[in-house]
Amino acid sequence: xxxxxxxxxxxxxxxxxILPGCKxxxxxxxxxxxxxxxxxxxxxxxxxxxxxxxxxxxxxDEKTTKLMKKIAKNIISSIDKYFIKINVxxxxxxYKWEYNLIEDNQVNAFxxxxxKIAVFTGILKYTENEDGLAAVMGHxxxxxxxxxxxxxxxxxxxxxxxxxxxxxxxxxxxGQVREVFSEYTGLDILNxxxxxxxxxxxxxxxxxxxxxxxxxxxxxLNEAVRLWKRMNKxxxxxxxxxxxxxxxxxxxxxxxxxxxxxxxxxxxxxSI
Numbered sequence: 012x013x014x015x016x017x018x019x020x021x022x023x024x025x026x027x028x029i030l031p032g033c034k035x036x037x038x039x040x041x042x043x044x045x046x047x048x049x050x051x052x053x054x055x056x057x058x059x060x061x062x063x064x065x066x067x068x069x070x071x072d073e074k075t076t077k078l079m080k081k082i083a084k085n086i087i088s089s090i091d092k093y094f095i096k097i098n099v100x101x102x103x104x105x106y107k108w109e110y111n112l113i114e115d116n117q118v119n120a121f122x123x124x125x126x127k128i129a130v131f132t133g134i135l136k137y138t139e140n141e142d143g144l145a146a147v148m149g150h151x152x153x154x155x156x157x158x159x160x161x162x163x164x165x166x167x168x169x170x171x172x173x174x175x176x177x178x179x180x181x182x183x184x185x186g187q188v189r190e191v192f193s194e195y196t197g198l199d200i201l202n203x204x205x206x207x208x209x210x211x212x213x214x215x216x217x218x219x220x221x222x223x224x225x226x227x228x229x230x231x232l233n234e235a236v237r238l239w240k241r242m243n244k245x246x247x248x249x250x251x252x253x254x255x256x257x258x259x260x261x262x263x264x265x266x267x268x269x270x271x272x273x274x275x276x277x278x279x280x281x282s283i
Contacts, residue, residue: 033269052161053105053125060109060127070112070132079130082145082228083110086152087126089227092282093220096227103156120147122155137241142225142234149221149230157220159213218267222275232272239265 070076094101105124116133138144143223154160184231197257222232243261 046159047065047164049102049124049158049161050105052164053107056124056127056160057107058212060123063129064111066112067129068114070114072112072114072132075132076112078141079112079148080110081139082148083108083128083152085230086145086149086224089224089282090152090156092227093223093279096279097121102158106155120151122148122151124155124158124160126152126155128152137238137245139238139241140234142231143238145225145228145230146221146232146235146238149225149228150217150235151221153217153224154213155214155221157213157216159217162213203266215267218264219271219275222268222271223279226275226279227282232268232275236265236268236272239268 078251087103090103091101103126103283108126108128110128110130113129113131117131118133118137120130120134121128128148128151134147135144138147208255223236225235226232239261243265246261
């Protein structure tokens with residue numbers, strides 16, 4: 012089947028699949044567009060993570076790796092308690108958690124769908140301590156729990172399908188335009204959705220949930236504020252204004268964190 016016939020078939024067969032794809036996520040209480048079942052996305056995520064590890068250098072820093080794994084286990088343990096607290100089924104019960112420290116100067120960390128965690132050594136100069144690293148990991152784990160990568164993956168695939176249908180209807184003209192966006196609409200979607208920044212709403216949701224997870228795990232939430240202050244200070248000249256960015260500016264984020272911390276400490280105290 013050539014590409015044109017395939018897209019015609021996909022457009023027809025997916026219409027009934029895509030339309031009901033918007034439903035309320037009980038975790039975030041927000042409507043999300045999800046094209047594929049979570050089991051499929053988690054399977055693809057495991058393949059992506061395995062490939063990612065093959066082309067990455069695993070850190071030999073045993074002390075930091077041990078600390079990272081300790082934090083991961085503490086936060087993962089707090090997730091179940093969090094969902095019991097809010098009376099919502101725990102969406103991570105089928106996750107096959109993995110965590111690796113990656114030797115890379117990139118200031119980054121991620122948790123792919125299904126619980127595939129990677130922390131880059133480049134971010135350690137900002138985290139500085141266990142509470143700081145817990146703030147980063149709690150935030151990234153929250154992205155996976157809230158299905159943010161799955162949401163972005165669905166939107167990217169829908170955009171790919173949309174370009175394909177337009178290509179058919181325009182006799183191929185849209186294909187020339189599509190090439191400009193191919194970096195962002197290719198079907199290697201997980202690499203894009205996991206490694207790129209999330210949207211503002213998703214970032215705020217992950218900030219709040221990450222703080223709740225960290226609080227229930229017994230970490231100092233104020234370290235999250237200090238972490239973002241350090242990032243803001245070291246990247247002051249590089250930060251885009253909020254309206255040009257895909258996520259909250261450091262100043263806005265710090266203000267939100269400060270406002271949320273007293274509430275979260277009371278609502279989600281450390282659970283022994």
